[in-house]
Amino acid sequence: MKKQFFFAAMALGITPDCRSATTIFFGPQQYFSEQDSPFIGGIVDNTGEGIYLENFEDGELNTPFVSGPSVGPSFGTTVRSRNPNPEPTRVRSVDGDDGVIDGDGFNGDAWTSISRVSFGVSQWMEFDFEPNDQGQLPLFVGLVVTQARDVDEEIELSWFDADGNTLFRDAEFDPREWAPPGGSGPGDPRVHRFIGLYHSEGIESLVLFNAEQVDHLQYGYSIPEPTSTGLLVLAAGGFLLRRKRSAARNLLLLLGICFWREGLEAALGPELRGEKVVSE
Ligand SMILES: [Ca+2]
Ligand SMILES: [Ca+2]
Numbered sequence: 666m667k668k669q670f671f672f673a674a675m676a677l678g679i680t681p682d683c684r685s686a687t688t689i690f691f692g693p694q695q696y697f698s699e700q701d702s703p704f705i706g707g708i709v710d711n712t713g714e715g716i717y718l719e720n721f722e723d724g725e726l727n728t729p730f731v732s733g734p735s736v737g738p739s740f741g742t743t744v745r746s747r748n749p750n751p752e753p754t755r756v757r758s759v760d761g762d763d764g765v766i767d768g769d770g771f772n773g774d775a776w777t778s779i780s781r782v783s784f785g786v787s788q789w790m791e792f793d794f795e796p797n798d799q800g801q802l803p804l805f806v807g808l809v810v811t812q813a814r815d816v817d818e819e820i821e822l823s824w825f826d827a828d829g830n831t832l833f834r835d836a837e838f839d840p841r842e843w844a845p846p847g848g849s850g851p852g853d854p855r856v857h858r859f860i861g862l863y864h865s866e867g868i869e870s871l872v873l874f875n876a877e878q879v880d881h882l883q884y885g886y887s888i889p890e891p892t893s894t895g896l897l898v899l900a901a902g903g904f905l906l907r908r909k910r911s912a913a914r915n916l917l918l919l920l921g922i923c924f925w926r927e928g929l930e931a932a933l934g935p936e937l938r939g940e941k942v943v944s945e
């Protein structure tokens with residue numbers, strides 16, 4: 666139905682305002698390895714040319730230009746850094762990080778957030794980004810939520826720009842909706858979801874509520890040399906939303922129209938910055 670509306674709007678020539686910043690939301694999308702990422706075209710070799718991928722398999726958050734909060738109510742750590750001998754099913758890594766997509770990620774590692782007060786798992790998790798050597802904040806920021814802290818509460822993600830403005834207000838999800846038909850057991854990778862944002866003016870931080878473990882933090886500046894097929898997949902990914910608010914849905918549809926009109930390749934290249942759609 667959404668697609669029908671999208672193409673109907675195209676046919677009618679509806680034109681959104683395409684003159685300033687562009688914001689595009691991706692997900693929630695099932696994820697078993699980086700091959701499932703809508704940013705895969707930019708995940709090359711962590712050279713900084715495209716998208717950095719942090720999979721936490723070395724026990725650290727140590728890809729460039731990102732850190733956990735150094736002050737505040739919580740701090741981040743990998744699950745195995747916190748407890749080198751966790752219970753057998755404790756770690757909720759992306760499935761493919763142990764070398765095989767086989768229905769569990771228990772042998773990998775993932776990121777969690779610890780309360781400085783209780784030293785238990787925090788409700789809040791944060792990633793802060795610094796400008797790179799060219800003074801540029803990442804335009805793409807996403808990750809994979811691999812476990813909710815409380816399945817009876819919504820998982821929320823908020824991205825902020827350098828001025829502290831919220832860039833997208835509708836990333837709130839019921840984790841129970843991510844379970845496959847028939848339900849899921851502990852650590853079932855079928856519940857893992859990639860969620861990401863593109864913002865043409867740069868992203869300075871990502872804050873999550875009610876995410877107990879995450880993995881495959883990915884962020885960067887461009888998706889170099891994207892194929893036309895990849896661009897179409899990427900654009901489609903932006904519409905795989907399970908949003909609850911029709912206003913947000915309509916907004917994303919208009920953003921999609923902007924992308925279509927301006928050309929997907931141009932929209933995803935570095936030349937885009939400062940040229941396009943206002944989101945909110
Ligand atoms: Ca690392
Ligand atoms: Ca991992």
Ligand SMILES: [Ca+2]
Pocket residue numbers: 759760761762763764765766767768769770771
């Ligand atoms: Ca596995």
